[in-house]
Amino acid sequence: MLTIGKLAGVTGVKVPTIRYYEQIGLLPEAGRSAGNQRLYGKAAQERLSFIRHARDLGFPLEAIRELLSLSDDPARPCAAADEIARRQLSAVKARISRLAALGTELERMLEQCSHGTMADCRVIEVLGNHDHCAQDHHGGTQDRL
Amino acid sequence: MLTIGKLAGVTGVKVPTIRYYEQIGLLPEAGRSAGNQRLYGKAAQERLSFIRHARDLGFPLEAIRELLSLSDDPARPCAAADEIARRQLSAVKARISRLAALGTELERMLEQCSHGTMADCRVIEVLGNHDHCAQDHHGGTQDRL
DNA sequence: TCTTGAACCTATAGTTGCTATAGCACTTAG
């Protein structure tokens, strides 16, 4: 049985984050010691590692909640889990292409800068006037990493 | 003179967002009509367009605040603005490379999926066990877009 | 002129995924 600090150590998830996951129901309520401290077994450790890994891959907590509830039911077809992962992949791809466009625009902006005074700074000028832009970078998707 | 709704229309910034920018001091307090409604002139419109464009390029509000205060002082050298933009560019690049790694891992995961039941779903299996991963995707930078 | 509906106002709470703080109780090494 691990205390919350040890669990944090082995999973790489911080202590307050573990308590937060319990609070939002992503982890079941932990058993307690005589002195009211949380104690974790192997199952909890595996569940938390799963969550950690999925978070590292950018899955939102709600998606992780779905994945966990799917995996609790081994007989069901795996298509639903598949679909969640595919959604995540396409969100990642969308994010990359948007960021690539932003990077290009930022580079263009910086190349043009002649390092004089603010009065004729291209950075400020470009930001003030969208007509200078080569690409359309308006209204990107809001899906979070 | 534009009402807040018209200003929202021409700049593409939503009405509550404009009020929010005023509240946090990114926009100066707007003048008011006889009936206490905000009225905006050309200067406010340009300032807001600047903010919008910088946000589209992913600059955090604090960076925008700096850029605005720099541009209010046309005699100063442009190096400071340059530096802010360079920081933003490197944040964008870091974000892209991290996302690319995540994308690769997600693709690998999905390729291996044999579309059976949850019991032997690779998606779940891979998420549960980091040893399956080709790459290191732990502890990415937290800088926001 | 009256009325209706859109657009405005303020203030507050919610979003995501944590992180930090305050003020305690418990546990463990010396």
Place this chain on the structure above:
DNA sequence: CTAAGTGCTATAGCAACTATAGGTTCAAGA
């Protein structure tokens, strides 16, 4: 036995908005 370290709860804060409630003002049609 005591002091440091870890644990507990509850609450507030972060970015950057978005949504809601409950009220006022404005513009246009009858």
